[in-house]
Amino acid sequence: QIDSARLWGSIHETAQFGGTAKGGVRRLTLSSEDKQVRDWFGKACEDAGLEVHVDALGSQFGLRKGRDMSKLPVGIGSHLDTQPTGGKYDGILGTLGALEVIRTLNDAGIETEAPICVVNWTNEEGSRFAPAMMASAAYVGDFTTDDILSRKDIDGTTVGQALDGIGYRGDKPVGFQKLGCFVELHIEQGPILEAEGKTIGVVDSGQGVLWYDGKISGFESHAGSTPMPLRRDALATLSEIVLAMETIAKKHGPNAVGTIGEAVIANPSRNVIPGEIAFTMDCRSADGAIMDALDRDLRAAIAEIAARRKVEVKIDLVWRKPPTHFDPKLIAAVENAAKTLGYSSRRITSGAGHDACNLNTVMPAAMVFVPCKDGISHNELEDATQPDCAAGTNVLMHTVLAIAGV
Amino acid sequence: QIDSARLWGSIHETAQFGGTAKGGVRRLTLSSEDKQVRDWFGKACEDAGLEVHVDALGSQFGLRKGRDMSKLPVGIGSHLDTQPTGGKYDGILGTLGALEVIRTLNDAGIETEAPICVVNWTNEEGSRFAPAMMASAAYVGDFTTDDILSRKDIDGTTVGQALDGIGYRGDKPVGFQKLGCFVELHIEQGPILEAEGKTIGVVDSGQGVLWYDGKISGFESHAGSTPMPLRRDALATLSEIVLAMETIAKKHGPNAVGTIGEAVIANPSRNVIPGEIAFTMDCRSADGAIMDALDRDLRAAIAEIAARRKVEVKIDLVWRKPPTHFDPKLIAAVENAAKTLGYSSRRITSGAGHDACNLNTVMPAAMVFVPCKDGISHNELEDATQPDCAAGTNVLMHTVLAIAGV
Ligand SMILES: NC(=O)NCCC(=O)O
Ligand SMILES: NC(=O)NCCC(=O)O
Numbered sequence: 014q015i016d017s018a019r020l021w022g023s024i025h026e027t028a029q030f031g032g033t034a035k036g037g038v039r040r041l042t043l044s045s046e047d048k049q050v051r052d053w054f055g056k057a058c059e060d061a062g063l064e065v066h067v068d069a070l071g072s073q074f075g076l077r078k079g080r081d082m083s084k085l086p087v088g089i090g091s092h093l094d095t096q097p098t099g100g101k102y103d104g105i106l107g108t109l110g111a112l113e114v115i116r117t118l119n120d121a122g123i124e125t126e127a128p129i130c131v132v133n134w135t136n137e138e139g140s141r142f143a144p145a146m147m148a149s150a151a152y153v154g155d156f157t158t159d160d161i162l163s164r165k166d167i168d169g170t171t172v173g174q175a176l177d178g179i180g181y182r183g184d185k186p187v188g189f190q191k192l193g194c195f196v197e198l199h200i201e202q203g204p205i206l207e208a209e210g211k212t213i214g215v216v217d218s219g220q221g222v223l224w225y226d227g228k229i230s231g232f233e234s235h236a237g238s239t240p241m242p243l244r245r246d247a248l249a250t251l252s253e254i255v256l257a258m259e260t261i262a263k264k265h266g267p268n269a270v271g272t273i274g275e276a277v278i279a280n281p282s283r284n285v286i287p288g289e290i291a292f293t294m295d296c297r298s299a300d301g302a303i304m305d306a307l308d309r310d311l312r313a314a315i316a317e318i319a320a321r322r323k324v325e326v327k328i329d330l331v332w333r334k335p336p337t338h339f340d341p342k343l344i345a346a347v348e349n350a351a352k353t354l355g356y357s358s359r360r361i362t363s364g365a366g367h368d369a370c371n372l373n374t375v376m377p378a379a380m381v382f383v384p385c386k387d388g389i390s391h392n393e394l395e396d397a398t399q400p401d402c403a404a405g406t407n408v409l410m411h412t413v414l415a416i417a418g419v
Numbered sequence: 420q421i422d423s424a425r426l427w428g429s430i431h432e433t434a435q436f437g438g439t440a441k442g443g444v445r446r447l448t449l450s451s452e453d454k455q456v457r458d459w460f461g462k463a464c465e466d467a468g469l470e471v472h473v474d475a476l477g478s479q480f481g482l483r484k485g486r487d488m489s490k491l492p493v494g495i496g497s498h499l500d501t502q503p504t505g506g507k508y509d510g511i512l513g514t515l516g517a518l519e520v521i522r523t524l525n526d527a528g529i530e531t532e533a534p535i536c537v538v539n540w541t542n543e544e545g546s547r548f549a550p551a552m553m554a555s556a557a558y559v560g561d562f563t564t565d566d567i568l569s570r571k572d573i574d575g576t577t578v579g580q581a582l583d584g585i586g587y588r589g590d591k592p593v594g595f596q597k598l599g600c601f602v603e604l605h606i607e608q609g610p611i612l613e614a615e616g617k618t619i620g621v622v623d624s625g626q627g628v629l630w631y632d633g634k635i636s637g638f639e640s641h642a643g644s645t646p647m648p649l650r651r652d653a654l655a656t657l658s659e660i661v662l663a664m665e666t667i668a669k670k671h672g673p674n675a676v677g678t679i680g681e682a683v684i685a686n687p688s689r690n691v692i693p694g695e696i697a698f699t700m701d702c703r704s705a706d707g708a709i710m711d712a713l714d715r716d717l718r719a720a721i722a723e724i725a726a727r728r729k730v731e732v733k734i735d736l737v738w739r740k741p742p743t744h745f746d747p748k749l750i751a752a753v754e755n756a757a758k759t760l761g762y763s764s765r766r767i768t769s770g771a772g773h774d775a776c777n778l779n780t781v782m783p784a785a786m787v788f789v790p791c792k793d794g795i796s797h798n799e800l801e802d803a804t805q806p807d808c809a810a811g812t813n814v815l816m817h818t819v820l821a822i823a824g825v
Contacts, residue, residue, distance in 0.1 A: 096690075096691055097686035097691075098639055098691070139689060140689065201644070202643075203641075204649070233799075234795060235608050235797040235798075236701045236703075237626055237703050237771040238608040239676070239770070239794070240609075240610075240676065241669050241677075242669075246665075248680075248682065252657070252661040255655055256658050256659065259652075262647050269647075270642065270646065271647075272642035272652075272692055273693075274642055274689045274690060274691050275684065275687040276654065276684060278680075278682060280503040281503075282503055282546040282681065282797070283546065283630060284545060284678070284771075286678055287679075287680060288504070297643050363643075363644070364645070365644045366643060388644070388649070390640065390644060391642070391688070391692075392641075
């Protein structure tokens with residue numbers, strides 16, 4: 014059993030780095046707050062006897078030796094960055110839970126056959142830089158390191174500049190730390206476990222993701238003197254797109270979602286009809302065929318709206334992450350650990366993307382979910398209970414022991 | 420006849436102050452570009468022999484003596500500030516046209532019975548600070564000077580600070596310069612004169628304006644893991660409001676418009692359902708009963724949308740300017756001047772608000788419109804021809820001579 018109080022203490026101690034008045038965390042990737050939590054985490058790993066390295070994209074790796082160093086390490090961990098209005102658990106539970114597993118094994122003097130490696134992946138959130146799960150995507154070869162280093166935030170700062178800014182451009186090439194498999198603990202970020210009174214979610218799959226950048230070019234004109242029928246209003250166009258997205262996602266059933274999270278009017282003024290809007294779109298489904306249908310329906314709807322309103326709408330698919338099907342053996346190991354420990358559990362699909370989804374494309378991977386209050390995440394009010402966090406961490410530890418061998 | 424080339428030269432010389440790559444002007448009120456054009460204008464007025472004063476809200480007054488100084492001056496002028504993506508004529512033609520009238524009278528050695536006063540009103544556009552036509556509204560007593568001085572722009576800078584920032588907080592109290600009447604020359608900012616091939620618009624009325632500040636409070640949550648039916652999406656809410664506004668304005672016929680020009684998502688992120696949006700609304704009609712109906716329908720629609728989507732929407736009416744009915748005698752004077760000069764003309768309603776609309780509440784006022792290309796205004800592509808600008812300025816001069824007496 015892990016030390017529930019110590020885990021809880023780590024979560025709340027690090028929540029000060031970017032802590033907000035509403036009890037959440039604002040710790041955008043590679044920000045000064047991110048540096049603070051990275052420094053804390055690196056030191057904690059060293060204090061726990063791990064060999065710590067940082068790769069060229071800033072991901073932190075802490076290796077605990079195994080008896081058989083010819084075996085590839087079991088990777089565990091998640092991320093410590095947050096959304097602009099993020100919570101204390103999203104990513105953090107999985108990273109500090111991994112640390113807690115190491116501390117517990119150390120205290121109990123348990124050696125494993127295979128090594129164990131805890132990881133804090135850079136920019137899982139995808140809020141400051143796109144795509145989400147950026148560093149693990151480069152790790153598995155979806156993008157080159159140079160490509161990722163050149164991605165820009167809204168102010169034009171590149172990933173490379175941001176890494177240098179906080180001194181976290183590591184000396185190890187991306188991929189230097191080989192892993193044999195990866196297990197990630199996370200809050201569910203959805204309402205199912207809580208609603209069904211289950212403690213552990215055994216994640217067997219994850220939704221695929223489509224990310225688009227969009228731009229609407231209408232025509233700026235006077236709010237008072239331009240008759241309604243003569244307008245080419247970029248905001249009215251966006252509004253139709255937002256509602257079409259909602260309708261399309263609903264049409265494709267419970268297994269699809271669609272969101273417009275960002276929209277910026279160029280040179281806004283109260284008495285000017287908006288002429289230009291930049292926006293982004295996020296569509297998801299656990300079913301690849303539904304993803305294709307979402308893309309098709311969305312493009313058709315946008316084309317119709319743009320033609321009718323005589324405005325130009327450009328959309329660029331900037332990221333496509335196919336649905337994830339986690340490794341059956343690792344899924345069974347997680348399920349078994351939950352059962353052994355006496356926790357109620359159920360199979361579950363992840364609505365969110367996770368670094369484990371990327372790793373799963375090149376190695377066996379799996380995930381452990383615990384409930385979060387009202388399914389709320391990406392919100393400062395995100396919450397989870399101490400017993401649930403401890404339960405998830407115990408399941409993580411027992412899964413790791415089963416895989417790594419004692 | 421005024422000097423068409425000289426007028427055209429002034430317009431294009433001053434267009435450099437804030438001139439944009441697309442041929443427009445970005446000269447937000449009380450910005451450094453606004454200081455440049457004010458300095459130019461103040462000097463030009465002095466060079467034309469006017470007695471120049473600046474009031475506590477930065478409006479510039481240039482007085483030309485009349486034979487009978489017991490008579491109140493005939494006010495002429497407009498404004499030199501622009502929209503963020505504004506044109507070279509909106510306000511500028513009326514202000515530099517007024518200067519051109521003075522220069523022409525000087526050259527011809529014409530003395531008038533009553534004095535003439537040219538005015539450059541501060542913040543007509545209302546883009547940086549609300550409301551529009553701010554300084555003329557204070558002049559006529561709609562707001563106190565202190566109230567206006569405390570209005571803030573989006574960065575929290577007050578009008579008072581902005582005035583001090585460019586050295587244009589004048590030493591004269593607002594209202595120090597009494598005027599007997601006011602005549603404003605302006606581009607139409609709408610498509611009617613051009614479509615009908617008329618040179619002069621004799622403005623007999625102006626639309627009333629409703630300005631609202633709005634705020635939507637939904638609930639931030641994860642774009643991937645929050646099922647569609649559980650969302651309280653602030654942007655989907657705004658989208659319905661935008662389209663409801665459009666429908667309501669269209670329903671109230673050709674004599675109504677409604678626009679949402681500004682909308683800002685708080686803490687936007689690609690994978691976060693928007694939780695909070697601040698926005699503004701602008702509704703207009705030349706008919707007071709329609710203005711009331713717009714307000715009523717809009718509030719009802721917003722209440723229904725908010726309740727259905729379980730989000731909170733607050734709207735505040737921050738400005739209500741009733742429709743304007745200009746002074747019949749001055750209207751006739753404008754019409755007569757156009758006829759005498761041989762220009763085609765028609766009566767017209769102003770879609771935009773103007774300082775003359777404010778002045779009309781305490782003194783006789785009227786306006787002269789000239790066509791602008793495709794009715795485009797509040798856009799960098801705004802355009803007007805030299806002959807039309809000269810024609811409008813001639814009508815302004817002849818109207819002034821008729822009122823002031825030669
Ligand atoms: N777990 C999580 O919130 N990931 C962020 C990436 C995404 O799914 O949008
Ligand atoms: N003339 C003009 O564009 N005025 C700006 C104020 C408004 O009508 O919105």
